[in-house]
Amino acid sequence: MRYADVAKAERIRIYDVARVAGVSVATASKALNDTGRMTEATRTRVKQTATALGFRPNAMARALTRQRSFTIGLLTNDTYGRFTLPVMAGINEALVDQGVSVFLCGIEDDAALGKIHVDAMLDKQVDGIIATGKRIDRRLPVDLSDLPVPVVYAFTEGPADAVTLVSDDRQGAREATEHLLAHGRRRLVHVTGPDSFASVQNRAEAFRASAGQDAKVLYGAWSEAWGHEAVAKLWAQLNGPDGIFCGNDQIARGVVDALRERGIDVPAEVSVVGFDNWEIVSAATRPPLTTIDMNLKELGREAGRLILDLAEGKPVEPGIRTLPCKLVLRQSCGSDRVANRAEEEVLQEV
Amino acid sequence: MRYADVAKAERIRIYDVARVAGVSVATASKALNDTGRMTEATRTRVKQTATALGFRPNAMARALTRQRSFTIGLLTNDTYGRFTLPVMAGINEALVDQGVSVFLCGIEDDAALGKIHVDAMLDKQVDGIIATGKRIDRRLPVDLSDLPVPVVYAFTEGPADAVTLVSDDRQGAREATEHLLAHGRRRLVHVTGPDSFASVQNRAEAFRASAGQDAKVLYGAWSEAWGHEAVAKLWAQLNGPDGIFCGNDQIARGVVDALRERGIDVPAEVSVVGFDNWEIVSAATRPPLTTIDMNLKELGREAGRLILDLAEGKPVEPGIRTLPCKLVLRQSCGSDRVANRAEEEVLQEV
DNA sequence: GTGAAAGCGCTAACAT
DNA sequence: ATGTTAGCGCTTTCAC
Numbered sequence: 001m002r003y004a005d006v007a008k009a010e011r012i013r014i015y016d017v018a019r020v021a022g023v024s025v026a027t028a029s030k031a032l033n034d035t036g037r038m039t040e041a042t043r044t045r046v047k048q049t050a051t052a053l054g055f056r057p058n059a060m061a062r063a064l065t066r067q068r069s070f071t072i073g074l075l076t077n078d079t080y081g082r083f084t085l086p087v088m089a090g091i092n093e094a095l096v097d098q099g100v101s102v103f104l105c106g107i108e109d110d111a112a113l114g115k116i117h118v119d120a121m122l123d124k125q126v127d128g129i130i131a132t133g134k135r136i137d138r139r140l141p142v143d144l145s146d147l148p149v150p151v152v153y154a155f156t157e158g159p160a161d162a163v164t165l166v167s168d169d170r171q172g173a174r175e176a177t178e179h180l181l182a183h184g185r186r187r188l189v190h191v192t193g194p195d196s197f198a199s200v201q202n203r204a205e206a207f208r209a210s211a212g213q214d215a216k217v218l219y220g221a222w223s224e225a226w227g228h229e230a231v232a233k234l235w236a237q238l239n240g241p242d243g244i245f246c247g248n249d250q251i252a253r254g255v256v257d258a259l260r261e262r263g264i265d266v267p268a269e270v271s272v273v274g275f276d277n278w279e280i281v282s283a284a285t286r287p288p289l290t291t292i293d294m295n296l297k298e299l300g301r302e303a304g305r306l307i308l309d310l311a312e313g314k315p316v317e318p319g320i321r322t323l324p325c326k327l328v329l330r331q332s333c334g335s336d337r338v339a340n341r342a343e344e345e346v347l348q349e350v
Numbered sequence: 351m352r353y354a355d356v357a358k359a360e361r362i363r364i365y366d367v368a369r370v371a372g373v374s375v376a377t378a379s380k381a382l383n384d385t386g387r388m389t390e391a392t393r394t395r396v397k398q399t400a401t402a403l404g405f406r407p408n409a410m411a412r413a414l415t416r417q418r419s420f421t422i423g424l425l426t427n428d429t430y431g432r433f434t435l436p437v438m439a440g441i442n443e444a445l446v447d448q449g450v451s452v453f454l455c456g457i458e459d460d461a462a463l464g465k466i467h468v469d470a471m472l473d474k475q476v477d478g479i480i481a482t483g484k485r486i487d488r489r490l491p492v493d494l495s496d497l498p499v500p501v502v503y504a505f506t507e508g509p510a511d512a513v514t515l516v517s518d519d520r521q522g523a524r525e526a527t528e529h530l531l532a533h534g535r536r537r538l539v540h541v542t543g544p545d546s547f548a549s550v551q552n553r554a555e556a557f558r559a560s561a562g563q564d565a566k567v568l569y570g571a572w573s574e575a576w577g578h579e580a581v582a583k584l585w586a587q588l589n590g591p592d593g594i595f596c597g598n599d600q601i602a603r604g605v606v607d608a609l610r611e612r613g614i615d616v617p618a619e620v621s622v623v624g625f626d627n628w629e630i631v632s633a634a635t636r637p638p639l640t641t642i643d644m645n646l647k648e649l650g651r652e653a654g655r656l657i658l659d660l661a662e663g664k665p666v667e668p669g670i671r672t673l674p675c676k677l678v679l680r681q682s683c684g685s686d687r688v689a690n691r692a693e694e695e696v697l698q699e700v
Numbered sequence: 701g702t703g704a705a706a707g708c709g710c711t712a713a714c715a716t
Numbered sequence: 717a718t719g720t721t722a723g724c725g726c727t728t729t730c731a732c
Contacts, residue, residue: 011498013709024719029711036712038717059473060413061709064724069410071474074454079439089429092456096463101470104424104454106442113446120451123409124421148361224634250634257607280630284574284600363725374703379727386728388701411725414708 012053021049032057063125072307073103073121075114077141078134082278083155083296087132090300098308100127107140114142122148127311130303131156136166137198150310154303155296163310164320165303167294169199172325173206176245176273176292179327181210183271183334185243190217191230191255192247200247203275207245222247227254235262242270249274249281249291256285256332271333287331294325362403371399382407413475422657423453423471425464427491428484432628433505433646437482440650448658450477457490464492472498477661480653481506486516487548500660504653505646513660514670515653517644519549522675523556526595526623526642529677531560533621533684535593540567541580541605542597550597553625557595572597577604585612592620599624599631599641606635606682621683637681644675 018028023046030036031046032055049055063069074091078084092102103126105117121129128149131140133156144151145159153164173190180188188211193200204217218233220226227246231254234240246252252274259266266272266287274282274291282289302323309316368378373396380386381396382405399405413419424441428434442452453476455467471479478499481490483506494501495509503514523540530538538561543550554567568583570576577596581604584590596602602624609616616622616637624632624641632639652673659666 014711015709025710026712026720027718030718033711036717042717056469056473058414058475058709060410060419060475061724062711063410064408064414064709064726065711067724071453079435081435085429085431085435088454089456092454096466096470099470101453101455101474103421103451104438104442105451106439116446119406120446120449123406123449124451125408125410250630280600284603364727365725375726376703376705376728377701380702383727386701392701408725411708412727414710414725415727417708 086296094304224254231258436646444654523553574604581608
């Protein structure tokens with residue numbers, strides 16, 4: 001049977017359920033939605049017939065009357081890369097149980113495309129929009145204020161009075177630095193990305209707060225190449241560092257590779273901590289990187305919950321919600337024994 | 351103004367347009383959809399009023415009558431990673447102009463979750479479903495046959511009579527191998543993934559067809575570590591290869607790194623070609639990898655077009671459509687001059 | 701050329 | 717406790 005035939009032949013409506021169960025559509029509707037009042041017997045009978053007939057309500061029709069589509073839009077300019085992926089996974093996790101589906105729209109950095117997608121979402125009556133991106137201190141190229149639906153910003157900048165979710169760069173950097181200190185490292189350096197990034201500045205500040213205000217911070221690109229270059233710079237002087245906290249895993253991998261090429265043992269002589277926990281790089285590094293995970297999936301989950309609350313009209317306090325990062329132990333810092341001890345110490349300080 | 355107020359206050363319906371334009375809703379509808387017959391003047395007037403009022407049709411209501419939601423579902427078990435990303439981008443590109451939105455559903459390898467998502471899509475009246483995955487020779491854990499909507503399989507296995515899109519592993523492997531040959535490499539080896547993958551077998555076959563039936567093929571894991579190991583194996587014998595075609599970029603990166611560690615120059619002494627063109631690894635390799643791109647985005651675009659045709663009831667020939675890969679030149683094979691010449695030769699052979 | 705009216709499938713007052 | 721009825725916002729015959 002072709003799908004067209006199936007479509008015509010088999011889709012059964014609440015009308016059918018009502019008829020078979022011997023009630024009116026109104027009663028059927030109430031029975032199935034657990035609203036209204038009726039004998040338990042009727043309700044059960046209707047539900048059973050519905051199941052027996054394989055009834056699935058038409059979400060469009062329902063949305064039309066209820067003014068709620070059980071659909072949300074996810075807007076991102078990170079063309080589904082490093083950051084959006086885990087965020088999306090979290091959102092889906094939070095929403096699937098509620099029967100909410102997600103429209104995904106990648107808009108690059110194209111304002112026109114952004115507007116098209118937002119309009120399309122609005123036309124499709126989304127209950128809310130989650131905006132996400134690749135940079136915590138940049139806005140998407142679309143104006144999402146004054147929309148007729150609620151908006152949650154996750155890992156992208158939003159207006160001051162919006163509901164915004166970000167990961168805690170400072171706390172992440174602090175954990176990384178203290179992990180290094182817990183390993184007995186004292187000559188610490190932070191090799192990170194361009195200082196035009198707010199994340200870079202925040203992490204650098206937190207690093208200095210733990211490592212000492214005179215601890216060195218090297219700014220560069222977010223690349224392995226910069227990791228190599230930084231090592232070259234660092235070891236041009238007499239006394240190289242014994243602990244390096246890197247702004248992302250790519251830099252960290254570059255650092256580790258460069259160190260190995262110089263015959264410097266990681267983690268025996270130098271400990272290295274990365275940032276991002278991007279498996280493809282952190283796990284492939286030799287030795288695998290101990291790094292900071294931004295808990296993006298949890299951030300997505302939280303965004304999902306919030307947009308749901310908002311959509312249901314529940315009150316949600318506006319403002320910036322900061323979610324903690326967590327340290328992921330691998331082998332670039334030293335023995336597990338030490339590492340575990342270090343983690344305990346960190347925990348005690350919280 | 352809160353979004354709730356905006357929602358109530360500002361959403362204007364076709365009824366409003368009709369009233370302001372001084373026509374009936376029926377005429378308004380026809381005017382806006384370019385159907386029916388009326389004076390050009392009326393049509394224009396209605397359209398202008400619509401624009402002036404900022405009218406946006408309610409997609410739900412429209413879907414209800416037209417039995418077409420302008421929505422499709424994208425199902426994937428590649429939790430939005432390496433393969434799904436570009437495919438998705440292509441799909442979106444093909445569909446956004448048509449006003450079609452995409453529900454993204456990641457189902458891991460969980461059959462129950464898969465069913466939940468498929469049901470949700472069906473409830474939401476999707477016009478079609480595109481199934482995609484991380485492996486060309488494996489099925490998603492859900493049965494998509496006998497659905498009331500059309501299905502297109504892209505980069506995942508489907509039933510024999512389905513519309514399926516795959517990339518051309520053989521042709522890709524052939525291009526890689528001939529590129530190596532064009533560089534004068536004659537002692538070729540193929541270092542690839544587990545031979546349980548159909549892709550691995552097809553590529554290996556194509557490699558042998560070009561490199562000679564006795565050319566060596568080494569099977570292993572899809573990892574950098576395996577690349578290292580393979581080099582160790584290869585150089586344990588006297589005469590190492592001078593051209594290595596790798597099954598993916600991660601293996602290739604491992605190979606290139608291992609070669610460098612042995613003091614073997616890439617590309618001066620050995621040329622290496624990867625597979626996948628996964629930027630994060632191919633561009634970060636030193637030297638950057640010449641590799642095969644599976645054109646996943648184009649594959650997505652094609653999937654989008656096909657599902658659209660199907661949704662519109664246009665006839666689409668079932669069967670497997672094989673899309674060509676393309677060689678991406680970087681620096682792991684030799685000079686651009688040679689590389690370009692090589693590409694010309696390849697082109698001539700097509 | 702234009703409009704009245706009947707739905708699409710469902711929900712929610714309001715009757716009974 | 718159950719049913720009748722009036723929509724949700726739009727498209728589409730079918731009259732006029």
